[in-house]
Amino acid sequence: MGKIQRICRKTPVFATFSTRTFLNLPDFSGVLSNFGTEGLWGRIRQLSPLHPPPCHPKFGPMSKGVTPRSHDYARWYTDVVQKAELADYGPVRGTMVIRPYGYAIWEAIKEAYDQRFRATGHSNAYFPLLIPKSYMSREAEHVEGFAKECAVVTHSRLRAADEGGVEVDPESKLEEELILRPTSETVIWAMYKQWINSYRDLPILINQWANIVRWELRTRLFLRTTEFLWQEGHTAHATEAEAREETLRILNIYREVAEQEMALSVVAGLKSDAEKFAGAVETWSIEAMMGDRRALQAGTSHFLGQNFAKAFDVTFRNEANEEDYVWATSWGVSTRLVGAVVMAHGDDKGLRLPPRIAPIQVVIVPIYKDESKVAVMEAARQLTGSLENAGLRVQLDDRDTVTPGFKFNDWEMKGVPVRIEIGPKDVAAKQVVLVRRDVEGKSTLGLDQVIQELPPLLDEIQDCLFKQAQAFRSTHTRQIVDWEEFREFMEWGGFAICGWDGDPASETAIKEKTKATIRTILEDQEPTDLACIYSGKPAKHTVVLARAY
């Protein structure tokens, strides 16, 4: 019996989810049939090899200055991130400047998570960036995971150099060197030791939004940078059951926001020992499929057991007046999610943003000649105002220095879900031209209907992007029992559902031979008659295998 069922029995809160819904397991039949629009579905069905389909020739094959996705996916990604003004490279290798538009997307994602954390009883706090080096030796396993990528602070000041400029002042060498946090477990648990004495002090449910530093060798904007922004939750509990419940509650929030706000289709499950966080007993994650069919870990939730409590000697008196170690969890999502949204939804024309996290949901492009400018701008301003009053994030593009055609491409690059064009003909006919970013084609709409029609249209776009992502993942997910077929499938890319004998040696061999890793163990799928994809021995687990970022 899988772990979730065990927990469900002890903790009624999970009884409300079916395990299938909870884990969002691949469902090979459901996604297709409940997708309503037949014409659109026809188009999605043909997706290959990349999702979404290449742009319609009528609208131009691709965007200027952006490498087509099918040609070079990695370059396409970098081009789009920069062209859409999400981020730029910082002066130090591996660092990134998140530009206002990219940061606005992150803020929307952040807000969606923050609300849910608060709603489930968590509070935000802030712990220091600098950590004494000695803290890293307290938890051996955890150190092993991060030691290789810790930036170390050794001195406290500079001085003027003889040749001009500055140099490190050797006099200022620190007695104890400091590290820049690669994650905050150690500082936080040092504090929890001081705060926790009794079961009455528990649980502690703290989250922090912070920057962290991991000295990465190979970096990519958003996906892996030396410094990045994230959220790290750290909770302390009196019982194992409570901590386990917390781990899954958060995992569920991660899945929910990914699906509902970011329109990502994810698989949730347990990590293998090789892939789990070094200090954890269990690591759970959500895995999303990117447009090149590779997996991206989009959030992790760790059940830490009593590992950190023991390392930092955090004990408490329970209700029976016995001394016990505290049970713990930690969990995080990062700015990597912005990259996930780009890679999951983008096309050759640029970004496609789900309305709920789009900084601008509707852009209005006025079209005029000198003599019609006043009337058109007046109508455009009125429309902008009333959409703002309706609570939509709307922008009137009144730039007079670029042509309408340029604006169309510009906003498509930036992924704005809906564009409204309004010109002299439209003003005369009391209508507007409406263009969706998620599907091709233009339509017209009566000016007086816009306010009423737009909110449901945004919902529909949100839903359509999610359905496209689901269909894409479903199409590229396959149950495989034959090794050769598996090898070929991994060359092509996608999620393979396979048996695994549970042996780390098999896992390593699979990785060496195919570059695929166990993305997640499907905890509630009993591999009764499955054999291990590699060894052929009876499978202990059903796993999702894929190449990953």
Next chain:
RNA sequence: CGGAACGUGGCGCAGCCCGGUAGCGCACUUGACUGGGGGUCAAGGGGUCGCGGGUUCAAAUCCCGCCGUUCCGACCA
């Protein structure tokens, strides 16, 4: 940390072999015409050719050293 390539106006590049006035596209500025899918024409501004040394009457170009960046492999969210 191994393998490959590249450093020339803000960005992308040519010039380098065969040394001799630093060029092209985009972007930028001004003006006119334009404006329903990345406009046209005209006139402009902007570069110690990554850094240091050497060879030479003369170096972006040849030689040596250094620095930096990007791409591909081992580590990671």
